[in-house]
Amino acid sequence: MFRRSSTASVETPGKPGGLNRKVWATNAPVWIANVAEEPTLKRREAALQAGLRSAFAFSILVRGEFYGVMEFFSRDIRPRDERVLEIAQTVAHQIGQFIARNHAEAALRVANEQLTRKAQELTRSNAELEQFAYVASHDLQEPLRMISSYTQLILRRYGDRLDSDAREFMDFVVDGATRMKQLIEDLLAYSRVGTHGKEFERTDCEAVLQKARANLRAAIETHGAVITQDPLPTLEADDTQLVQLFQNLLGNAIKFRGSKAPTIHISAQEHGPTWLFGVEDKGIGIDPQYFERIFMVFQRLHNKAEYPGTGIGLAICKKVVDRHGGRIWVESKPDQGSKFCFTLPKKREIHS
Amino acid sequence: MIEKDAVSPPIDILLVEDNPGDVRLTKEALKEGKVYNNLHWAKDGVEALEFLRREGIYAKAPRPDIILLDLNLPKKDGREVLSVIKNDDKLKHIPVVVLTTSKAEEDVLRSYELHANCYVTKPVDLEKFIVVVQSIDRFWLTVVTLPPGKG
Numbered sequence: 005m006f007r008r009s010s011t012a013s014v015e016t017p018g019k020p021g022g023l024n025r026k027v028w029a030t031n032a033p034v035w036i037a038n039v040a041e042e043p044t045l046k047r048r049e050a051a052l053q054a055g056l057r058s059a060f061a062f063s064i065l066v067r068g069e070f071y072g073v074m075e076f077f078s079r080d081i082r083p084r085d086e087r088v089l090e091i092a093q094t095v096a097h098q099i100g101q102f103i104a105r106n107h108a109e110a111a112l113r114v115a116n117e118q119l120t121r122k123a124q125e126l127t128r129s130n131a132e133l134e135q136f137a138y139v140a141s142h143d144l145q146e147p148l149r150m151i152s153s154y155t156q157l158i159l160r161r162y163g164d165r166l167d168s169d170a171r172e173f174m175d176f177v178v179d180g181a182t183r184m185k186q187l188i189e190d191l192l193a194y195s196r197v198g199t200h201g202k203e204f205e206r207t208d209c210e211a212v213l214q215k216a217r218a219n220l221r222a223a224i225e226t227h228g229a230v231i232t233q234d235p236l237p238t239l240e241a242d243d244t245q246l247v248q249l250f251q252n253l254l255g256n257a258i259k260f261r262g263s264k265a266p267t268i269h270i271s272a273q274e275h276g277p278t279w280l281f282g283v284e285d286k287g288i289g290i291d292p293q294y295f296e297r298i299f300m301v302f303q304r305l306h307n308k309a310e311y312p313g314t315g316i317g318l319a320i321c322k323k324v325v326d327r328h329g330g331r332i333w334v335e336s337k338p339d340q341g342s343k344f345c346f347t348l349p350k351k352r353e354i355h356s
Numbered sequence: 357m358i359e360k361d362a363v364s365p366p367i368d369i370l371l372v373e374d375n376p377g378d379v380r381l382t383k384e385a386l387k388e389g390k391v392y393n394n395l396h397w398a399k400d401g402v403e404a405l406e407f408l409r410r411e412g413i414y415a416k417a418p419r420p421d422i423i424l425l426d427l428n429l430p431k432k433d434g435r436e437v438l439s440v441i442k443n444d445d446k447l448k449h450i451p452v453v454v455l456t457t458s459k460a461e462e463d464v465l466r467s468y469e470l471h472a473n474c475y476v477t478k479p480v481d482l483e484k485f486i487v488v489v490q491s492i493d494r495f496w497l498t499v500v501t502l503p504p505g506k507g
Contacts, residue, residue: 138460142428145457149480150377156482157384185480200461 022046023061024073031070033062033092035084039077051077058082060089062096066104074099130198137195141188148188152181183314187302190316194301197245197323204328204352207243209236209281213270216250223258233270237279240352245324250283252317253344257285259311260342277350278330284343290336298334321346367393367497370420372404372437373455374429378478382424385489393493396420401432405440408447420450422496425472427456427463435466442471449503453492 023045026034036042036059039051051059056077064071074096155177163171213236217224224231231254250270257268264286271282290298290305297303299322304315325332325346336342369386373379379397386393396417398404404425407414423441427434434454441447451473456463459477467475476492479485496502 142458142460145480146375149457149478149485150375152480153381153482153485154377157381160482181480 023059023075027061027063027073028070031063033060033089035060035089037083038081055079060084060092062089062092064096064103065100066107071100071103134195134199137191138199141192141195144188145185148181148184152178152185155181187314190314191301194316194320194323197248197320197327201327202242202244204240204242206238207241207246208238209246209272212236212243212246213250215247216254219247219251220254220258223255227258227261227266229258229261229266229268231268231270234272236270236272237274237350239279239348239350241328241348242324245327249321249324249346252321253283256317256344257283257287257342259313260287261285262288262339275347278347279350280345280347282343282345284341286341289338289340289342290334291338292336295334295336299332367422368396368418368420369393369493370396370398370404370407370423372398372401372423372429372434373426374399375426378426381482381485382489385486386493388486389490389493393497394418400430401434401437404429404437405432408441408444421502422492423450423452424455424492425452427454427458427467435470438467438470438472451496451500451502453496455488455492 023034023036036045039045039048039057039059042048045051045059056079058078058081059075061073061075063073074092076092155174159166159171159174159178166174213233217231223229254268254270258266267286269282269284271280271284273280294305298305299318301319302315303319304311304313321344322332325348329349330347332344332346334342334344371379371382373382383395386395396407398407404423406412407417408420410417425434425438429437434456438452438454441450441452448471452471454467454472454475455478456476457478458464464475473496474492476488479488
């Protein structure tokens with residue numbers, strides 16, 4: 005009966021009358037030694053009928069905020085007992101902490117779930133995007149081959165029946181298709197950095213550089229490039245991708261050499277958990293306004309007659325460094341040379 | 357250039373290819389070669405297997421001397437066709453040349469795992485394409501000694 009009247013009455017904190025209102029208003033424990041002598045108690049009659057004679061109540065604070073009130077009734081008239089109140093206070097404090105911890109854990113769980121979901125979404129959309137680039141590149145090759153093959157077939161079979169204008173136009177078609185093919189292949193190579201990366205293994209950067217130099221041997225010999233280097237470390241990486249990284253940077257240093265024979269220095273410095281690499285040349289340099297842009301896909305600063313290429317090399321470098329958890333940037337002055345810097349962590353850390 | 361013996365019968369080539377442009381191009385390339393051949397065309401994997409098993413309209417189809425197989429085909433793709441051929445005692449001796457646009461490592465590897473006899477990427481350049489088709493033709497049909505007895 006009393007319980008029913010208690011649970012049925014929803015009390016508003018702050019208004020005089022109820023036991024919990026009193027606790028809320030004074031923010032201190034309340035002790036009623038004799039319910040009969042407490043006319044302001046709202047459930048006085050109900051309590052007395054139920055044979056309850058005394059009561060005490062205290063607040064529960066969660067992180068300093070009023071959370072609720074605990075009420076206790078007794079069948080005996082009992083004078084205020086500080087010891088009981090002290091124990092009650094301790095219990096209230098513990099309950100408050102318990103609730104606070106529960107809240108924090110629940111919040112953390114929700115946050116974690118959200119984070120996991122977001123990460124899964126991101127991984128999925130990244131994978132989809134890479135798969136898309138890959139499939140698109142493949143399927144785009146097919147019609148392109150038709151355009152260039154049949155244009156060439158026309159030139160081959162009917163070339164002598166075409167006038168010089170027609171042959172020139174046909175040449176533009178073939179040239180366009182050839183460049184398109186290069187763009188697609190580069191896009192494919194770019195998407196492969198993400199989709200076809202290997203597991204990281206102990207990788208000797210000396211061996212990596214040797215391989216990159218071997219791949220560039222023709223260019224190095226043709227232009228009489230002089231390449232010097234610091235001793236290079238061994239770290240955990242995808243060796244194929246590191247070869248690509250060094251090869252692209254060295255290749256650029258040779259390509260953008262200017263009028264002199266290229267001189268290139270490869271440096272490596274230890275910085276705590278990472279290595280800082282540099283590929284420095286004395287070539288044509290880069291205007292600072294393009295420092296960011298050059299790392300984007302298909303961004304070029306020169307016309308094709310001056311410097312051929314699609315503009316994928318540095319974008320691939322950036323993607324390789326990103327995947328290894330490092331950073332890449334350029335320091336350069338026009339006409340004085342460029343230094344491409346990148347960091348690579350020593351320890352395995354896969355960033356997809 | 358290896359001269360073809362005038363009395364030898366024509367070579368039967370089965371080209372499994374869904375793109376008519378590629379079929380015609382292959383024909384043109386073969387035309388420029390010296391090997392006398394009958395080119396049969398299956399436009400998807402299902403047709404290719406019907407041809408090889410002499411089913412339906414292919415009841416009188418000859419056993420091809422060589423199969424040129426594209427990988428990306430409608431209905432049954434080239435990988436499935438390759439797997440069926442190489443698991444069929446009556447067919448597995450026929451050399452299969454995978455001729456495809458894909459340069460992807462996994463396609464190359466998968467094809468050899470399925471016992472493709474060789475893997476060739478279609479060049480974009482016409483001259484190179486002609487050279488490739490003629491090389492396949494010449495190598496498999498005049499240099500190599502194939503298993504005897506056309507079924």
